[in-house]
Amino acid sequence: MRDALGSVQSVLVLGGNSEIALAIVDRLVASRCTKVLLGVRSPGSATATVSRLRAAGIDADTIVFDALDPASHTKVIDAAVERIGDLDMVILAFGILDGHQEIDTDPVFAAKVVQTNFGGAVSAGLASAVQLRKQGHGTILSITSVAGVRGRAENMIYAASKAGMDSFSQALGDALIGTGARCVVVRPGFVHTAMTEGMKPAPFATTPDKIADTVINGLQKNKELIWAPSIMMPMFLTLRHLPRFLWRKVSAT
Amino acid sequence: MPSTPPEPAAVRAVPASVELFGWGRTAPSGADVRRPTSPIELQRALPTTFERGLIARGLGRSYGDAAQNAGGTVIETTDVAAFTIHESDANSDTVLVTADAGASIDRLLHALVPQGLFVPVTPGTRYVTVGGAIAADIHGKNHHLKGSWCNHVESLHLQLADGSVVEIGPDRDPDLFWATAGGMGLTGVILDATFRCPRIGSSQLVVDTDRAADLDAVCELMRSGDHLYDYSVAWIDLMATGKNMGRSVLTRGRFATPEEAEPKIGADPYVYKAGELVSAPPFMPAGLLNKLSIRAFNELWFRKAPVERRDEIQSIPTFFHPLDMVRGWNRIYGPAGFLQWQFVIPFDATRTLTTIVDELSRSGCTSFLAVLKSFGEGNAAPLSFPAGGWTLALDIPAGVSGLGPLLDRLDDLVVGVGGRIYLAKDSRVRPELLPQMYPRLNEWREVRERVDPNRNIMSDLARRLGL
Numbered sequence: 001m002r003d004a005l006g007s008v009q010s011v012l013v014l015g016g017n018s019e020i021a022l023a024i025v026d027r028l029v030a031s032r033c034t035k036v037l038l039g040v041r042s043p044g045s046a047t048a049t050v051s052r053l054r055a056a057g058i059d060a061d062t063i064v065f066d067a068l069d070p071a072s073h074t075k076v077i078d079a080a081v082e083r084i085g086d087l088d089m090v091i092l093a094f095g096i097l098d099g100h101q102e103i104d105t106d107p108v109f110a111a112k113v114v115q116t117n118f119g120g121a122v123s124a125g126l127a128s129a130v131q132l133r134k135q136g137h138g139t140i141l142s143i144t145s146v147a148g149v150r151g152r153a154e155n156m157i158y159a160a161s162k163a164g165m166d167s168f169s170q171a172l173g174d175a176l177i178g179t180g181a182r183c184v185v186v187r188p189g190f191v192h193t194a195m196t197e198g199m200k201p202a203p204f205a206t207t208p209d210k211i212a213d214t215v216i217n218g219l220q221k222n223k224e225l226i227w228a229p230s231i232m233m234p235m236f237l238t239l240r241h242l243p244r245f246l247w248r249k250v251s252a253t
Numbered sequence: 254m255p256s257t258p259p260e261p262a263a264v265r266a267v268p269a270s271v272e273l274f275g276w277g278r279t280a281p282s283g284a285d286v287r288r289p290t291s292p293i294e295l296q297r298a299l300p301t302t303f304e305r306g307l308i309a310r311g312l313g314r315s316y317g318d319a320a321q322n323a324g325g326t327v328i329e330t331t332d333v334a335a336f337t338i339h340e341s342d343a344n345s346d347t348v349l350v351t352a353d354a355g356a357s358i359d360r361l362l363h364a365l366v367p368q369g370l371f372v373p374v375t376p377g378t379r380y381v382t383v384g385g386a387i388a389a390d391i392h393g394k395n396h397h398l399k400g401s402w403c404n405h406v407e408s409l410h411l412q413l414a415d416g417s418v419v420e421i422g423p424d425r426d427p428d429l430f431w432a433t434a435g436g437m438g439l440t441g442v443i444l445d446a447t448f449r450c451p452r453i454g455s456s457q458l459v460v461d462t463d464r465a466a467d468l469d470a471v472c473e474l475m476r477s478g479d480h481l482y483d484y485s486v487a488w489i490d491l492m493a494t495g496k497n498m499g500r501s502v503l504t505r506g507r508f509a510t511p512e513e514a515e516p517k518i519g520a521d522p523y524v525y526k527a528g529e530l531v532s533a534p535p536f537m538p539a540g541l542l543n544k545l546s547i548r549a550f551n552e553l554w555f556r557k558a559p560v561e562r563r564d565e566i567q568s569i570p571t572f573f574h575p576l577d578m579v580r581g582w583n584r585i586y587g588p589a590g591f592l593q594w595q596f597v598i599p600f601d602a603t604r605t606l607t608t609i610v611d612e613l614s615r616s617g618c619t620s621f622l623a624v625l626k627s628f629g630e631g632n633a634a635p636l637s638f639p640a641g642g643w644t645l646a647l648d649i650p651a652g653v654s655g656l657g658p659l660l661d662r663l664d665d666l667v668v669g670v671g672g673r674i675y676l677a678k679d680s681r682v683r684p685e686l687l688p689q690m691y692p693r694l695n696e697w698r699e700v701r702e703r704v705d706p707n708r709n710i711m712s713d714l715a716r717r718l719g720l
Contacts, residue, residue: 001280001282001318001323001713001716001717002280003279003280003317003680003681003717004277004279004280004317004590004592004651004680004681005279005592005651005656005657005681007657007681009717031657032683086323086716133270133283134324135305135323135324136270136282136283136284136305136322136323136324136325137280137281137282137283137323137324137713177272178270178271178272178283179270179272179283180270180272180281180282180283180284180323180324181283217654220589220651220652220654220656220657221588221589221651221652222279222588222589222590222651222652223588
């Protein structure tokens with residue numbers, strides 16, 4: 001169960017190798033969380049994390065999750081409930097970033113990015129919501145991006161997919177009002193991770209640990225939308241309204 | 254010839270899922286809420302299948318998740334609220350009252366006080382039900398002399414998870430009775446109870462007020478003088494630091510005689526008026542209550558109290574239920590909600606009390622007035638909260654940074670000296686501390702195993718704490 005300060009006792013991470021999600025998990029287990037299930041494409045990829053959590057006395061495990069296989073998502077959620085019981089929190093943390101590649105010439109890969117980031121979030125989010133409604137409580141933590149607020153030429157596919165995920169997640173949260181379940185949206189700015197390695201950092205670039213601190217604080221304050229770092233809120237609420245010719249200049253620098 | 258009860262109208266099942274909060278408005282959950290309107294409906298409200306269990310709910314004054322049951326059934330008892338005042342010998346000190354579980358102290362007082370009677374125990378709000386009073390084994394300003402609510406219960410009817418109804422009391426299946434006292438509603442659905450109500454001389458109290466400069470001073474005043482008063486409680490300013498740390502206003506009193514009350518209320522000594530004066534606004538922005546505003550409020554409140562005042566005549570609502578004048582005051586904490594932390598530690602742990610008050614004041618953790626009281630001995634209930642010692646209760650906005658680790662640290666101090674926290678207030682304690690706080694937890698679990706082996710009576714609190 002969630003407590004009054006936003007701590008939870010069990011968590012399912014879909015995208016179990018996400019550095020941001022794992023930084024959040026580290027803080028959850030430091031508080032009340034005793035059960036962690038990591039949804040990953042290949043179970044071997046999360047072995048080190050599972051061992052580390054188990055060494056700390058946490059009931060940790062992996063479960064096979066493929067964002068590109070929506071038909072399996074309900075089964076994944078059911079198996080997760082079988083394994084750890086009520087899902088106090090489901091973190092939607094999987095995603096592909098296209099910033100490194102010339103994908104404007106690779107429509108097939110572009111479609112895969114959208115199917116993973118957006119399509120996967122919709123099917124996994126809905127499958128989770130069914131369970132959360134049934135159990136009468138629980139939080140879907142949907143990690144989108146400030147890129148979804150306004151995309152740049154260099155990350156157009158990623159930005160568009162995150163915009164879709166963000167819009168879906170907010171509306172899902174509204175649909176869940178009154179059920180005890182909820183969907184909280186996290187919009188990180190530029191984060192130094194393996195995914196962004198080699199990319200030019202955007203202003204106010206930060207680390208997974210700092211993002212996680214902001215998320216935990218937002219959960220305690222019962223926020224529905226968490227900008228991380230919090231400066232992203234005034235920044236992007238301004239940037240999204242810039243005329244396109246100005247935005248092109250600003251975003252290219 | 255036994256009469257067959259009439260077939261009840263179908264139990265009103267309101268929408269499939271209703272989101273329920275505790276008083277602190279922190280971690281809501283959805284449940285199938287049923288609201289029976291008669292004792293027979295109440296008995297028939299028990300579901301036939303229990304996928305996620307059932308819990309009874311009264312007026313929702315528990316701060317945390319005690320009266321929530323995520324994904325399961327919640328039976329609201331507040332429409333089953335009749336009561337009978339039994340005939341009694343005019344010379345007896347107390348009168349028996351039998352009340353349905355959903356009857357509130359508010360409704361009881363409106364009937365009892367005009368007849369020269371009072372409830373055996375009242376907490377700081379009169380909006381609690383008889384069922385809730387038993388489930389939390391509530392206490393009040395008279396605990397040092399009279400103990401908690403269940404000390405005054407003669408018998409009660411409890412519906413068990415299998416649908417059967419049993420009558421229990423201190424001398425009738427005492428194990429189940431005492432497991433139900435303070436058992437957070439987890440032994441079954443309390444249907445009604447019979448308890449002893451004391452006679453009073455008037456509807457007014459004779460109140461003495463003392464302002465104490467610091468924690469030592471207020472503890473000394475209570476130690477030396479509480480036995481002279483029927484009711485005693487101190488309000489303590491946890492925002493005050495340094496030499497003012499723990500400064501308090503102690504109010505103590507007893508019911509007035511008709512002669513003492515007459516100059517204030519006239520010839521009818523039992524006139525009783527209690528209502529709500531104002532409502533809190535429905536929406537409050539976050540951060541309205543901050544260090545500055547609360548510090549200013551506390552300062553003002555301390556300054557306005559007399560240094561020492563004797564024999565002031567106060568009404569029941571003023572003395573016992575001041576917060577009830579503001580309807581929905583729990584909304585003033587904004588979207589993050591708030592929590593209450595209440596503990597009791599033995600009298601000989603005065604130094605730990607000082608350490609805790611010091612930590613709280615130095616943390617700058619924004620708290621309105623906190624309540625300090627000295628408890629008398631506890632009763633036979635394994636999960637009843639009160640025990641001989643100091644109890645401190647404080648409201649804290651849930652959004653305060655660093656609050657979780659701070660309270661975890663303070664819990665450790667409490668457990669370290671053999672103290673405990675109050676489950677009816679709890680919304681965040683670490684489950685692993687419970688066996689230390691309530692050493693007789695296993696006895697309670699054995700009774701629960703006997704009456705509800707499948708754990709069909711279930712609440713969010715029970716899930717969170719692994720009760």
